[in-house]
Amino acid sequence: MAPDFCADFPTHLLDRIQVVLKTGTGEPEKSRAHLSTVTSCITNLIVFSDHDEKIGRYHFIDILEDLPPTYAFNNPDFAAYHAQKLAHSQGGSVGYSQEGWRLDRFKFLPMVEKTYEMRPHANWYVFIEADTYYFWDTLFRILDQLDPSRMHYIGSPVLGSNGRYFAYGGAGFVLSTGVMKRLIRDSSIDSRVSVQYQDWAKKDCCGDAVLGYAILDKTGVKLEGLYPTFAGDELGTLKVDRERWCIPLLALHRMSPEQMTALWEWERTRPYNEVFVVLSAGDVSTANAVSNLFFTRPYSHIPILISAMSRPGHSGTTTPTLLNQKTPLPILLLQRAALSALRTQIACNFPILPESAGLGSRYRWESLFQTIKVPYLVGISKNCQN
Numbered sequence: 001m002a003p004d005f006c007a008d009f010p011t012h013l014l015d016r017i018q019v020v021l022k023t024g025t026g027e028p029e030k031s032r033a034h035l036s037t038v039t040s041c042i043t044n045l046i047v048f049s050d051h052d053e054k055i056g057r058y059h060f061i062d063i064l065e066d067l068p069p070t071y072a073f074n075n076p077d078f079a080a081y082h083a084q085k086l087a088h089s090q091g092g093s094v095g096y097s098q099e100g101w102r103l104d105r106f107k108f109l110p111m112v113e114k115t116y117e118m119r120p121h122a123n124w125y126v127f128i129e130a131d132t133y134y135f136w137d138t139l140f141r142i143l144d145q146l147d148p149s150r151m152h153y154i155g156s157p158v159l160g161s162n163g164r165y166f167a168y169g170g171a172g173f174v175l176s177t178g179v180m181k182r183l184i185r186d187s188s189i190d191s192r193v194s195v196q197y198q199d200w201a202k203k204d205c206c207g208d209a210v211l212g213y214a215i216l217d218k219t220g221v222k223l224e225g226l227y228p229t230f231a232g233d234e235l236g237t238l239k240v241d242r243e244r245w246c247i248p249l250l251a252l253h254r255m256s257p258e259q260m261t262a263l264w265e266w267e268r269t270r271p272y273n274e275v276f277v278v279l280s281a282g283d284v285s286t287a288n289a290v291s292n293l294f295f296t297r298p299y300s301h302i303p304i305l306i307s308a309m310s311r312p313g314h315s316g317t318t319t320p321t322l323l324n325q326k327t328p329l330p331i332l333l334l335q336r337a338a339l340s341a342l343r344t345q346i347a348c349n350f351p352i353l354p355e356s357a358g359l360g361s362r363y364r365w366e367s368l369f370q371t372i373k374v375p376y377l378v379g380i381s382k383n384c385q386n
Helices: 012-014 028-035 074-088 099-116 135-141 177-185 198-203 208-218 257-267 284-290 336-346 365-369
Strands: 017-023 046-049 053-055 058-062 123-128 152-155 158-159 163-168 173-176 275-278 303-307 321-323 333-334
Touching: 012 017, 017 028, 017 099, 028 046, 028 053, 028 257, 046 099, 074 099, 099 123, 099 177, 099 198, 099 208, 123 177, 152 163, 163 208, 173 177, 177 208, 198 208
Parallel strands: 017 046, 017 123, 046 058
Antiparallel strands: 053 058, 123 173, 152 173, 158 163, 275 333, 303 321
16 A cells, blocks of 8 residues: 555644645646645645646646736737637647746736635645645744734745845745735725736736735835745755755755655655764764665665754864765764753754844754754754854
């Protein structure tokens, strides 16, 4: 019998967190992979696309269907939408195309509107894409520290036009109910954001940028750039540097269906109740002394990030290393009972979330250890101090 990876998923949190998946008719493989992995445990999932269809138990909602006809005026990019509908009506298939990518930018404004219309009582609204991988535990712990009634627009910051920042869509973004009420609920039919800002959507290349500009213009709320947690890097080019040593990873972008499936299974078959501490990049004796538990499954193509940590009783720190299956792993396996022995060495090194996110509360290191999932193993180092 196949393992039930959703058996221990905290679905009760979805009573207040609404997750939305944005995809397109030219991305069926990505959509299927996502629905069977990253969003397979999301019981309240809403899926928006540019074509109304049913895939498995999921209804894909055509989010462009109710846009006003004015979207097509002097807008050659929107012609791809009508071409797709014609192809589907004639029994044809629509693959990924540059025209379809240009069409994607028109989904953001109506997607946010429709989500609030369908789920007006959620506390948080989380929007992700079909090639975005999320570590849900990281997201849930971040949102648990924040007040959803306040104005929060959170994501990976990108500098747009006129000095304005917006959340990079590939890393996903989060809107609080405080923002949604002011952006959507307080708008009349004629002043819906999809109508009010349609000229911006036509002229700008990127829908995530237009949404960010609209939020700023209508509500005055600026992006809270929670970077590098929301970095949205690709798996093969995941950065390992000082600013990321003590920050848990949330999002990976441009994941292939194969990568997504492998990482999902791998993440959920690791021994999370164990804690691994890097001692020294050159300490091969340690590697020879303990079993290399990270590589009991053949996922050598998935890189593993090991961050720096102070060696107890030693002033130096290790060098961050990106390991693969062929690299000896110098680790020391600590049972939870042994964590107290490290308290005096690391109690002063509490990692915190970036100040730019407006988050004042600190992660307790005990809780942080509990969040360890190897792709974003968080080392606690003296280099993490403010």
